[in-house]
Amino acid sequence: MSTVDKIKQLLIEKFQAPHIEITDESFLHSTHPEALRGGGGHYHVLIVSDRFKGITLIERHRLIYETLQSLFSREIHAFTIKALTTEEWMQKGLSKLDLQRFLRTYIKPDSKSELFFIIFTILFILTGLYMYVQTKMSQ
Numbered sequence: 467m468s469t470v471d472k473i474k475q476l477l478i479e480k481f482q483a484p485h486i487e488i489t490d491e492s493f494l495h496s497t498h499p500e501a502l503r504g505g506g507g508h509y510h511v512l513i514v515s516d517r518f519k520g521i522t523l524i525e526r527h528r529l530i531y532e533t534l535q536s537l538f539s540r541e542i543h544a545f546t547i548k549a550l551t552t553e554e555w556m557q558k559g560l561s562k563l564d565l566q567r568f569l570r571t572y573i574k575p576d577s578k579s580e581l582f583f584i585i586f587t588i589l590f591i592l593t594g595l596y597m598y599v600q601t602k603m604s605q
Contacts (some may be wrong), residue, residue: 469507469541473534480533481515485555488512508544514555522548 470488477486492507511530512526518526526549534542550558 469537470509472537472541473509473511476533476537477511477513480529481517483512483513484552485514486511489572496566505585507542509542510546510548512548512550514550515550518549520550 474486477499479485482498489510490507491510521529524541527547530549531538531545534545538545572604
């Protein structure tokens with residue numbers, strides 16, 4: 467079982483999460499000394515669970531770290547978390563950070579993909595600007 471699968475299984479069991487996204491960002495850190503020694507991967511998690519209602523951000527992170535504690539000794543070196551309730555997730559939608567992480571995950575770094583990333587980011591910003599202008603004009 468891969469580390470991503472282990473993370474997902476543990477989080478689903480603990481939080482009954484209807485939505486979990488796990489991004490393996492280890493390739494972005496492949497030259498770090500820890501990575502060269504096999505010190506675990508770098509992961510980003512987006513987890514949506516109503517078990518986070520009424521709980522502070524720090525408490526949410528603490529609960530997630532406790533759940534995954536057994537993986538931190540060997541399989542996880544770095545871990546970032548976005549923990550939301552269903553309501554928060556529905557309100558936020560796709561953020562620029564989520565888009566950048568998605569693109570970095572599925573596009574390997576080279577000059578062509580960097581150009582694609584720049585163009586896609588510009589289009590994303592222009593789309594947001596267009597939507598903002600349309601909203602202001604309709605008011």
